[in-house]
Ligand SMILES: CC(C)[C@H](C(=O)O)[C@@H](O)C(=O)O
């Protein structure tokens with residue numbers, strides 16, 4: 198059966214990197230059927246909503262979604278999209294590619310971020326003019342599901358194990374439940390693991406990123422620590438991510454809409470192409486996924502480069518080079 | 525009137541760096557009266573409590589406290605101590621000193637961390653076996669007090685302004701209240717300011733620390749971002765901090781007990797001495813504070829060094845060198 202892929206360019210450079218990446222997906226699997234949908238600032242301007250019902254339906258019905266970026270409305274787009282695909286884990290690799298200007302070239306990390314709860318459940322109240330509260334939720338169910346995923350991830354990739362990030366010395370019940378649950382699942386499955394306080398980990402990742410591999414995190418900790426790791430590899434420009442659910446998934450570059458360069462045809466499509474490689478693997482096109490990743494890596498190493506990487510090539514030239522590697 | 529200073533060495537290298545720093549305080553102001561108090565793992569082992577009532581009283585009655593570090597019981601010691609001194613702001617400078625091995629030598633940041641609320645208020649529940657919650661609290665009162673402090677801090681030091689860190693795109697009510705309140709106070713006082721999402725800031729601090737100066741943060745954001753900055757300047761080893769309340773304050777190095785080197789006489793006392801410089805300034809010994817800071821800086825630049833900085837000097841030799849600079 199043909200896989201149906203929803204593509205949502207969104208705003209800014211999303212409109213350049215998503216079509217470029219779609220060309221790559223078409224090249225490796227001519228049978229994919231693509232459906233395009235709108236989300237973000239522009240469609241909100243037009244219709245009053247950043248995530249139209251039609252887009253929600255297309256994403257829900259697709260086998261996987263490729264999303265670019267949204268501007269001001271980012272949270273109103275990406276948080277519901279993650280819910281629609283039922284994503285319980287956000288997979289965020291942060292790797293320094295050879296030939297790019299990384300602060301810590303030895304960085305090769307993957308953050309497995311809990312993607313449904315923590316401070317993201319949306320339970321906030323303005324109790325009085327003076328007092329606002331937010332209820333942070335941690336469940337054993339979500340922690341267990343994340344831990345199972347992490348164990349499989351480590352086993353399939355022959356990783357050494359994982360580090361559990363948390364702040365259970367302060368958030369004793371909530372991060373305590375998270376830490377203990379992930380710990381228990383890993384013990385049962387015999388997956389090696391250690392743990393680190395998220396603040397101490399922020400220091401250590403800067404000082405010795407090579408000592409870490411897979412990091413399993415609560416939602417906000419994963420948000421901040423993976424962005425820190427982006428800083429270590431030279432910025433958000435090359436980082437892909439996957440929002441994985443039980444039966445659906447959404448893939449997106451970690452970068453934003455880059456309004457300063459949008460529309461000029463010089464956006465770097467590599468992060469979106471790496472996201473597409475994750476999409477291919479999710480749909481069990483393992484070889485194709487690997488091929489796309491290698492093609493992009495080899496272009497990064499000695500092909501044309503966009504200005505963010507010190508080159509002067511445009512999005513199309515980089516895309517052509519990636520397609521050239523694939524043919 | 526003689527100022528009364530409580531000293532709490534705590535555990536591990538706290539017992540080396542605090543006495544060393546006390547020598548420096550005695551040298552610049554022979555009139556100080558010191559009272560020593562116990563806290564941490566060792567006193568818990570002995571008495572069953574990590575923070576004995578006597579220590580609480582001494583700290584409450586002192587004009588200022590110098591604290592070293594506590595081991596496993598760190599949270600049980602430092603969180604109540606911050607409450608006892610009524611500390612509403614945690615001042616955390618993170619600066620790369622010349623002659624030390626920093627990842628980003630251009631780093632010169634100060635975090636002003638809210639020190640009473642956020643996820644630190646301790647309202648947690650285990651609702652069922654499966655569900656734990658934490659209530660994060662943000663008040664206009666605390667945000668305003670922090671903002672007033674930040675404005676004065678910037679004005680007194682002729683800083684360019686400050687950056688407000690937050691995650692108001694997700695924590696709309698709570699961090700929204702924080703952001704809007706700090707913003708409003710700064711507007712009224714005419715202090716230049718901008719804002720940044722804490723995740724994006726984690727990336728930017730790695731890439732361009734020189735673009736930031738004073739960063740005003742909610743409690744946990746300040747914890748994590750200041751530890752990130754510690755990574756940029758080469759570790760926690762040299763970072764001081766101040767917990768300031770309306771009528772009392774507590775000063776501590778950001779590092780921990782360093783059990784691996786405790787007792788060997790090679791602990792680096794510089795972070796505690798920088799903390800003592802902040803203590804002196806807090807007690808209006810501005811000149812003495814400045815003198816201590818310069819003395820430590822000049823020893824760091826070309827005096828004896830402890831092993832963590834690549835030297836082979838002990839704590840005493842470094843302390844003697846600092847005292848030499850002061851005399
Ligand atoms: C836009 C925002 C809501 C989102 C998040 O906090 O998850 C973003 O920072 C990310 O990490 O994808």
Ligand SMILES: CC(C)[C@H](C(=O)O)[C@@H](O)C(=O)O
Pocket residue numbers: 366367396598599602603747
């Ligand atoms: C020990 C811990 C409770 C503490 C905190 O989270 O504030 C520490 O990390 C710090 O920053 O002083």
